[in-house]
Amino acid sequence: MIEANNICFWYKKNLPVLSNISFKVKNGENVFILGPNGTGKTTLLKCLCGIMRPKDGEAYLDGKNIGNMSAVQRAKRIGYVPQMGNDVFGTEAIDIIMMGRSAGTGRRLTENDKEAVFRIIEKMEIEKLIYKKINEMSGGERQKVFIARALAQEPDVMILDEPTAALDIKNQFETMKFLTSLAHKRNIAVIMSAHDLNIAALFADKIIMLKGSRIYKYGSPKETITNENIKSVYGIEVYTEEKFGGVQIMLKKQ
C-alpha cells in the first residue's frame, strides 16, 4: 500500500503547488489523478515515487517512509513512467526494457533477468517492436515500451504520468485495459494522472480530483465524476450519464 500523508509542496512559500494531500492506495487498485493543468498532478506523482521530496508531510510505501529509502530500494519497488521525453541517441526498445532489470544497481544482467524481460515482452505482445529505435516509434508504441520497462522492475507500485497523452483512442483503450488488468491480476497499486475524464470514469477504481493544490474529491468514478464537481474543478458545463456500467461525460455547447 502506498500512502500520502499531508504532502505539501511549493517552489515559492506563498504559492503552494500541493497542500495537505492525504490518501491511501491499496495493492490491486487503479487510481486516477485528475485536475486542470497546473494543479500539481505531476509534482504529486514525483513526490510519491521519491523523485521530489515533499516540503512537508511524507509518502509511505507499506509503512516505510519513501523519502528515507535509498534510490535502489525505491527503484526495486516503484516503477515510474514519466511523460514522453526525447531520446537523442536512438536507443533500441530492447535495451530500454532491459534497463528496468538493472535498476539502480548497474550490475550485469543474468540469464534470469533476461528471461523476465522476454516474458514481459511476450505478455505485452510487443515482440515486433523490440529492435526498433525508440525515436522511430509512434506514441503508442513508445508508451508500451516504457510500461514494459517499468514492469521489468517488478514493482509493487506503478506510477504513470499521463500514459495516454499521445495516443489515439484505440491505443488509449488498450493501454488502459492493460494497466487495469495489471493492477487487478498482479495485485499492483497503479496510480496515474490523466486528462481524459471518460477514460478515467471507465477504468478507475478510484479518482483523486485536484483543485487549486488540494484534493477536491476522492472516491469512486460515480462519486467524483459529476456535473457539479466537473463544473467546480474545470469550470465547464458537462452532461454526465450512467451508461455501459460506468459514467459517460459529454460536453455541452457553452
Next chain:
Amino acid sequence: MDKTDIRDVYRAREKKKKIIVFLSAVVLIVAGFCFVTVGYADINIVQAVESVRAWSDGSLYSGIGENTAIYKIILLMRMPRIAMAVIAGIGLSVSGTAMQAVTRNPLVSPFTMGISSAAAFGASMCIVFGTGVFFGSEAGIILCAFVTSLICILFVYVISLKSGMKAETIVLTGIALNYFFSALSSAVEFFAEEYKLSAIVQWSFGTFNGSVWNDTAFSGIVTLAGVIIIASQSRKLDIMSYGDDELAIGLGINPKKVRGMVCVVAVMITAAVISFTGVIGFIGLAAPHISRMIIGNDHRFLIPFSAVTGSILLMAADAVGRTIMQPVSIPVGIVVSFLGVPIFVNLLLRERRNAA
C-alpha cells in the same frame, strides 16, 4: 516471432556485437604493426614483428645483428608514436562517448569543457614566460598544459556543483571557460615574440612527433584507469543517455553523482593525452557517433568499439600525415579532420537513408 525467436534473436545480436568488438580489436593490432612500416625509413612488417621479439628476448641491447639500427627506429621512434596514437584514440573517444551520454548531448566532445583552451593557455604561458632548465623544456610545457587543464576541471566541477550538476550547466560552464582560456591565450600570444608565437601555433596543431615511451606510459596509465572507471558505469550511462534525470532517479541512479564523476574522469583522460600531443579535435566528437551508428547505444559494446574506432582513425591519420608530403610530417590534428569528416558525413547520410 514465436517464443524461442526473441530469445534467439537477442542472443544472436549480442554475439554479433561481441564478435564486432573482438574483430575490431584484432584489426587495431594488425593495423598497428602495418602503420609501423609507414615512414621515411623503409621497414617491413616482418622487421616490425622481429623487433618486438628482439626486445623481448634482450638481443636488441647486445647490439649484435645487422638489423639493430632498424629495430631501434621501430622500437624507439615508430612504436611510441603508434602507442601514443592508440592511447590518444582510446582516451579521446571514450571521453567523448561518456560525456555525450551524461549530458545527453550529441554535440559534446571532451573539448566542450574548455580543456583544450586551458591546456593551450598553460602551454603558451610556458613557451612565452618559461625560463630555466625545466620550464624552458618540453617537460615544462607538458606540465603547465596539464596543470591548467586540471584547474579548468576544478572550475567546471565547482561551478556545476553549485548549480546542481545539471547537464546544461556543465556544458555552458565548459563553453564559457573555453572562451575565458582562449582569451587568456590570446593575451599571452599578443605579447609573445615571433619565434615563440610560432612554437605556440605548432603546439596547438596536435601531433605525435617526438612521442617517447615515458610520455606514452604516463598517458597510458591515466587513460587505462579512466577507461576502466567509465566502462564500469556502462549500465548507468545507458540510462542517462536515454532519459532525463527524473527517469534516472526513478531507476535508482543518482544522476548528479554519476555525471560529476564521469565528467571529471573524462576530462582527466583528455588532459593526460593533450598535454603531450597538443589539441587533436574532432575525434572525441566523431568516433562515438561513428561507433554508435555501427554498434548501437549499449555502452558495454559502444565504449570498447569507440576506443578502437578512435585509435584506428588516429593511426591512419598519422600515417597519412607522415607520408603524404614526405619528408614533411603534417600534424595529425589537421589530417584527422580531413579523413574523419567524409567518413562521418557518409555514415550519417547512410543512416538517415536507412531510417527513411
